[in-house]
Amino acid sequence: MAKVLLLQGNQxxxxxAIAAGVTFFAGYPITxxxxxxxxxxxxxxxxxxxxxxxxxxxxxxxxxxxxSLTGKKVLTATSGPGFSLKQEFIGYATxxxxxxxxxxxxxxxxxxxxxxxxxxxxxxxARWGTHGDHPVIxxxxxxxxxxxxxxxxxxxxxxxxRMPVLLMLDEIIGHMREKIEIPDYDTIEKPVRKGPRVGxxxxxxxxxDSDGVPPMADFGTGYRYHVTGLVxxxxxxxxxxxxxxxxxxxxxxEKVERDIDxxxxxxxxxxxxxxxxxxxxxxxxRSAYAAIDMAREEGIKVGMFRLISVWPFPEKEIAQLxxxxxxxxxxxxxxxxxxxxVKKAVEGKVPVKPMSKYDSEPISPKELLEFxxxx
Amino acid sequence: xxxxxxxxYRPRLPHIWCPGCGNGIVTSSIIKAIDKLGLDQDKxxxxxxxxxxxxxxxxxxxxxVHSLHGRALPVATGIKLxxxxxxxxxxxxxxxxxxxxxxxxxxxxxxxxxxxxxxFNNNIYGMTGGQYSxxxxxxxxxxxxxxxxxxxxxxxxxxxxxxxxxxxARGTAFHANMLVDVIAKGISHDGFSLIExxxxxxxxxxxxxxxxxxxxxxxxxxxxxxxVEAAKKLSPEQLEGKFKIGVLHxxxxxxxxxxxxAIIDRAQKGAK
Amino acid sequence: MIEMxxxxxxxxxxxxxxxxxxxxxxxxxxxxxxxxxxxxxxRGGASKSEVIISEKAIHYPKxxxxxxxxxxxxEAVDKYSKDxxxxxxxxxxxxxxxxxxxxxxxxxxxxxxxxxTAELGKALFANIVALGAIVATTKAVSxxxxxxxxxxxxxKGTEDINKRALELGIALVAK
Numbered sequence: 104m105a106k107v108l109l110l111q112g113n114q115x116x117x118x119x120a121i122a123a124g125v126t127f128f129a130g131y132p133i134t135x136x137x138x139x140x141x142x143x144x145x146x147x148x149x150x151x152x153x154x155x156x157x158x159x160x161x162x163x164x165x166x167x168x169x170x171s172l173t174g175k176k177v178l179t180a181t182s183g184p185g186f187s188l189k190q191e192f193i194g195y196a197t198x199x200x201x202x203x204x205x206x207x208x209x210x211x212x213x214x215x216x217x218x219x220x221x222x223x224x225x226x227x228x229a230r231w232g233t234h235g236d237h238p239v240i241x242x243x244x245x246x247x248x249x250x251x252x253x254x255x256x257x258x259x260x261x262x263x264x265r266m267p268v269l270l271m272l273d274e275i276i277g278h279m280r281e282k283i284e285i286p287d288y289d290t291i292e293k294p295v296r297k298g299p300r301v302g303x304x305x306x307x308x309x310x311x312d313s314d315g316v317p318p319m320a321d322f323g324t325g326y327r328y329h330v331t332g333l334v335x336x337x338x339x340x341x342x343x344x345x346x347x348x349x350x351x352x353x354x355x356x357e358k359v360e361r362d363i364d365x366x367x368x369x370x371x372x373x374x375x376x377x378x379x380x381x382x383x384x385x386x387x388x389r390s391a392y393a394a395i396d397m398a399r400e401e402g403i404k405v406g407m408f409r410l411i412s413v414w415p416f417p418e419k420e421i422a423q424l425x426x427x428x429x430x431x432x433x434x435x436x437x438x439x440x441x442x443x444x445v446k447k448a449v450e451g452k453v454p455v456k457p458m459s460k461y462d463s464e465p466i467s468p469k470e471l472l473e474f475x476x477x478x
Numbered sequence: 479x480x481x482x483x484x485x486x487y488r489p490r491l492p493h494i495w496c497p498g499c500g501n502g503i504v505t506s507s508i509i510k511a512i513d514k515l516g517l518d519q520d521k522x523x524x525x526x527x528x529x530x531x532x533x534x535x536x537x538x539x540x541x542x543v544h545s546l547h548g549r550a551l552p553v554a555t556g557i558k559l560x561x562x563x564x565x566x567x568x569x570x571x572x573x574x575x576x577x578x579x580x581x582x583x584x585x586x587x588x589x590x591x592x593x594x595x596x597x598f599n600n601n602i603y604g605m606t607g608g609q610y611s612x613x614x615x616x617x618x619x620x621x622x623x624x625x626x627x628x629x630x631x632x633x634x635x636x637x638x639x640x641x642x643x644x645x646x647a648r649g650t651a652f653h654a655n656m657l658v659d660v661i662a663k664g665i666s667h668d669g670f671s672l673i674e675x676x677x678x679x680x681x682x683x684x685x686x687x688x689x690x691x692x693x694x695x696x697x698x699x700x701x702x703x704x705x706v707e708a709a710k711k712l713s714p715e716q717l718e719g720k721f722k723i724g725v726l727h728x729x730x731x732x733x734x735x736x737x738x739x740a741i742i743d744r745a746q747k748g749a750k
Numbered sequence: 751m752i753e754m755x756x757x758x759x760x761x762x763x764x765x766x767x768x769x770x771x772x773x774x775x776x777x778x779x780x781x782x783x784x785x786x787x788x789x790x791x792x793r794g795g796a797s798k799s800e801v802i803i804s805e806k807a808i809h810y811p812k813x814x815x816x817x818x819x820x821x822x823x824x825e826a827v828d829k830y831s832k833d834x835x836x837x838x839x840x841x842x843x844x845x846x847x848x849x850x851x852x853x854x855x856x857x858x859x860x861x862x863x864x865x866x867t868a869e870l871g872k873a874l875f876a877n878i879v880a881l882g883a884i885v886a887t888t889k890a891v892s893x894x895x896x897x898x899x900x901x902x903x904x905x906k907g908t909e910d911i912n913k914r915a916l917e918l919g920i921a922l923v924a925k
Contacts, residue, residue, distance in 0.1 A: 109773045109782065127560050129552075148745035153559050153738060158585035162552035165545070165582075169525070169556025172543065173564070177556075195546055219787075279811040280769060280784040282776055322541040322557060323564050325520040329488075329536055331544035340490065340536060392809035468810050 106285045112250040112276040113180075115283055116206050117142035119254025120178045122285075124293035125204075126152035127177040129166035131159055131185060134218040135274045136208035139180035160188035164205065168192055171201050172330065174296065174321030176258055180206040183216060186225055186232070193267050194233035195332045197355065200265040200309070200317065202296065204257045207269060208277040209385075209436075211463050220463035221274035223385055224437040229269050230414050236352055238359040240366060241269040241414040245388040247281045253411070258294040260366065264358055265316050271413065273436065275386030275465055299326060308339035315358030359415060368411035369420060373399065377406030379475055380428040382421065382445050384410040386465060387434050393468035398475055405475055413441065421448035430478055434458035434466050482509055486519070488539050495530060496604075498684075498692030500651035500677030504598050505534045507654055507675070508567065511661035522565040525554040527574035529605050530679075531598035534569050548578030551586040554593050562735040565665065568595040572613035573603045576632055580612070587641035587670050591734035594664045594671045597634060600679035608682035619686040634674050639727045644669035646727040650676040652699035653723060660725060668733050676703075676721070751804040752890050753813040756880070757830040758822030758843075760797045763877030768799030770881060770899045775803040777895035783811045796825045803890050818888055820880055821847055822862070841883060843876070858887065860922050866915060875915035878904075882919020893920070 110118070117139045120128075128143035140156065147154040153170075157163045160181055167177035181189055186207045196203050209225045211217035225232075229241045240260050244250045254270060261268040299306050299318045308328035311317045317337075320326035329339045334351055336342040359366065373395055374380060381391045391407045398405045408424055410417065421444075425431065430453055433442035442457040449455050458474050460466050486509045495501045512522065522540045526532035528547035535542040545553045550568050558566045575583055575597045586593065602620060603609040610620035610627045613634060617626045635646045645667040649657030657675060664671035678684065678695035689695050706724035709717060754771070756764040768784045775782035786799040800813040818839040821827040823846045831840055831851060839856045845863035860883055863876045878900060885896050897916060904912045 107776060109769065109776055109784065127556070129556060145745075148738075148742045149748075151742055151746065153742075155555070155559055155738075157552060157555075158581055161549060162555075162582055162585070165549045165552030166556030166559070168545075169543070169553035169558075170560035171556075172541075173557055173561040175560045177560075191546055192549070275785075275811060278785060280772060281808070281811070282781060322523055323521050323561055327520065327539055327541055329542045329544065331536065332546060333544065340488075386811075389809050389811055396809070465812060467812070467814055469814065 104287055108283055108285060109280050110247055110283050111138060111278055111280050112244065112247050112272055113138035113208065113278065114142055115247045115250035116180070116254050116270060116272065117146065118285060119251040120204070121146050121150060122251070122288045122291045123176060123255045123258040125176045125178050125258070126150065127167060127170040127175040128152070128179065129155045129157050129170070129177075130163040130179045130181065131157055133160070133182045133185045135210055135277050136180040136182040136185075136206060138277075139206055139208075143178065160185040161191060164189045164192040164203070167203050168196055168201050171203055172322045176262070176294070178204050178206065180208070182208045183210045183212050183218065184214065186228065190228075190232040194235060194237065196267045197233065197237045198332055198334070198351070199330050200319070201330070202261040202265050203267050204254070204261050205267060205269050206254070207271055209271065209273040217463045219274070221386055221465055222436045222461065222463070223273050223387065224440070224461070225271065226413060226435075226437065226440040229271055236356070238266065238356050239269065239414040240264065240266065240359065240412065241271050242368070243271045243385040243410060243413050244276055245385055245409060246276070247279065248283045250276065251283060251285065255291065255294075262294045262296045263316070264362075265319060266359075269414075271385065273386045275389065303327065307337045309335060310337040311354060311358070315354050315361065363415050366412055366415060367417045367420065369417055370407075370409040370411060372407040372409060374406035374408060374427075377404050377427070378429045379403070379405040379478065380424055380431045381405065381407045381471070381475075382410065382424070382431055382433050382441070383407065383435060384413055384441065387436055390466045390468050390471050391434065394471035394475065397468060397472050403475060410441070416444045416448070418448040421445055422450070425449040425452040429453060431455045432458055432475060432478070434460070434471055434474070436460055436465065482506075482513060486512065486539050487537055490537055493537055494533055496681045498678065498680040499530070500600065500679070500692075500696075501531050501534065501598055503651040503654050504531070504596065504657065504675040504677050505537070507649070507657040508569070508596055508661055509538070510658040511665060514658065514662050515665055517565050517665070521563060522567065523557055524567050524569060525550045525557065526569040527571070527579060529571040529574045529603070530600070531569055531571040532574055548574055548582065550574070551579060551582040551593070551595070555586060555589070555591055558591055558593055559735055559738065562592070562739070566593050567665065568593055570595060570597050572597065572599045572601060572634070573611040576612045576634055584637065584641040587638050587643040587672065589734045590642060590644055590669045590731050592668055592670070594661070594673070596661060596673045596675055598675050598677050599634065600677045600683060602679050602683035604679050604682045608686055621686070635672065635726050638672040642670070642731070643672050643727070644729045644731050645671035645725070647672070647725045648674040648676065648721065648723045650699040650703055650723060651678060652696045653703060656723065663725060667728065669731060751802065751806075751808070752818070752888060753816050754801045754818045754820070754884065754888070754890065755798055755813050755816050755830055756801070756820045757796060757798040757826035758820075759825070760795060762822050763874075764797060764822065765799045766903065767877040767881050768801045770896070770903050771801045771884070771891065772803070773902070774891040774895040774899040777898055778891050780805055781808050783808050785811050796823065796829045798826070798830055818884065820884060822876070822880070824848060827851070839887060841880070841887070843880070858883065858923060862919075862922070865918060865922065869918060870911055870915060875912060878912050878915035879919035879922065882916040883923045886920040886923045
């Protein structure tokens with residue numbers, strides 16, 4: 104039976120994972136994401152799943168990579184310095200095509216920064232944190248209910264494209280409590296991993312289907328394949344030839360790029376007649392809704408394009424937005440990160456104004472309203 | 479032997495190891511131990527890190543993971559805890575397992591999860607061309623220690639024991655039959671097992687330290703190794719410069735995945 | 751929309767009080783958001799729990815213009831009542847608070863901790879007494895819903911004493 108609850112974003116993320124069929128969590132305590140680990144520690148054994156607190160952040164993500172190879176849906180959660188430490192395995196899971204989900208509840212950085220204060224300063228790290236060229240899928244919930252639904256979505260995407268998916272929460276969303284209607288978990292469709300359609304003798308572990316994604320066998324089912332972080336060919340074994348290298352990197356990117364329209368998620372708020380567009384995401388979107396409502400009362404035509412999937416960046420949609428409005432404002436809790444992507448997509452067609460705040464406080468609706476009025 | 483090759487090795491020769499390297503002997507000892515125990519090949523997983531020894535996973539016909547440098551144990555822990563039915567064997571080296579992976583090493587031992595770790599100890603970083611590791615003896619030459627190493631080496635067996643490993647053994651490439659035996663015992667042991675396999679690197683350790691060729695290094699293993707039984711009869715003076723081989727430590731403690739299953743049973747009872 | 755800030759020191763149960771208040775609002779069919787200060791601030795020292803209740807969707811989750819500030823320590827008054835407008839309600843626990851800002855008109859001087867210790871034998875239920883006073887003063891949520899929400903959150907076996915604490919709080923502002 105559906106339930107109405109008052110939950111924190113972090114709690115909703117953990118419950119979303121359980122609803123999606125997650126049965127394995129490994130992690131390390133770090134503020135402000137720790138509640139996710141605490142809830143998983145309690146909830147997973149109840150559903151027959153496993154929780155383990157590892158010796159460090161790297162081990163946390165390493166263990167979920169291992170568990171995913173056995174066919175389990177897996178989660179780890181982190182913040183700040185922990186997200187930096189996890190980058191090594193994010194790269195591994197990308198090249199070895201191991202589905203994993205990482206929740207990063209952003210706090211002020213760099214380094215230890217301000218552990219309990221909100222920021223959105225990891226947006227570029229989400230894109231480029233691990234070395235080398237790689238595709239990324241990252242989602243930014245802006246409410247407690249969305250923490251639940253986007254966590255489920257993260258598993259759909261991660262299983263479908265066989266890659267890490269990042270849930271980029273921020274401290275505002277992770278720690279606030281609000282109303283959420285939680286459906287009966289039995290009514291939620293569990294994302295399914297595409298398994299091999301041939302027997303072990305014909306199986307090539309990294310031979311893609313036409314969607315660019317190879318079917319994945321669970322360890323222990325007789326397929327006996329090799330998983331490596333080295334560049335490999337469709338057999339899965341190392342092959343460092345220029346041709347194999349280019350082929351693999353191209354496929355990893357293209358499996359995401361060809362589906363960008365399916366992956367892209369955004370919300371338009373009062374944009375129909377807007378002359379000013381606010382492009383934002385996550386906790387800052389909450390300020391934008393309020394500021395827009397206040398501005399509308401004063402007759403200012405402003406609306407919001409809220410990024411739900413930030414990576415891959417919805418370049419096409421932002422370019423279209425630039426055709427409709429006179430100016431774009433990008434408020435974010437950092438020194439200016441996604442604003443660069445917006446500028447790139449807008450290509451100078453309209454002015455793009457950053458509204459950066461990096462003092463550890465959220466942007467208040469009034470501040471944003473003043474900014475819009477002073478444009 | 480030919481049959482073992484066909485059954486347990488992937489047709490991926492030649493391997494990357496240098497002439498005279500002991501890694502082939504250690505790898506075949508693992509295979510012989512697996513064969514001796516009759517492990518289900520489909521239910522056995524080999525996980526390795528990065529380095530010369532860690533390349534072994536790619537040659538062996540099981541589900542295999544060539545993971546990240548130092549990170550074989552977290553990946554293996556994830557596999558074993560997620561599916562305790564699988565036999566999980568970890569192949570690592572002295573640099574991979576005790577330097578970059580040192581923290582994972584002590585904590586995995588502490589947890590007493592049923593993994594069997596075979597640590598190929600060649601006293602050097604071979605893959606990157608001869609740099610010193612935490613198991614390089616003091617005052618050895620390495621490309622990053624042209625004046626000799628200052629640091630003391632770990633006794634990795636003692637470290638494992640202190641960290642809570644419930645099975646600790648040492649063997650050498652020279653004593654290959656005994657190595658098979660201590661690996662088999664480690665796999666059968668229900669808990670965290672460490673087998674240190676002393677192996678020779680004539681190219682990157684031997685040459686820099688004038689240890690002679692591979693056969694000379696194997697002879698050194700023969701001359702310096704003392705079985706646990708024989709060591710009992712020797713005085714500390716007589717043991718100077720020697721190292722013990724055989725089962726160095728074995729104890730009983732609750733195994734992690736079994737303990738966790740008990741938690742699941744409790745939580746599910748509570749929920750209903 | 752009503753914006754409330756419950757402040758005091760760590761250990762006075764104000765985070766829980768905020769959660770209970772927000773849950774009571776949901777029981778009334780309203781929207782509610784609760785947030786709180788974390789970290790060193792929340793371990794001893796001054797801590798706060800904020801609750802916004804509204805008939806409509808609440809966008810911004812932080813209190814920007816409080817209608818009510820509950821302050822259970824002097825430090826909390828000094829730190830968290832600054833943005834309270836002149837006509838806003840300041841509710842203080844006179845057990846710990848001696849000085850209040852001059853500009854405020856609606857100050858409720860309530861002997862919360864003193865009273866609960868005298869009547870129920872434990873300071874532990876001061877947060878529930880405060881909830882009673884807040885509900886009676888603001889009518890932000892119904893007495894029925896706050897009672898249900900309290901009973902849902904408190905440990906088994908303490909239901910009766912918590913109910914008495916709530917009634918004590920309601921009575922504190924009634925006279």
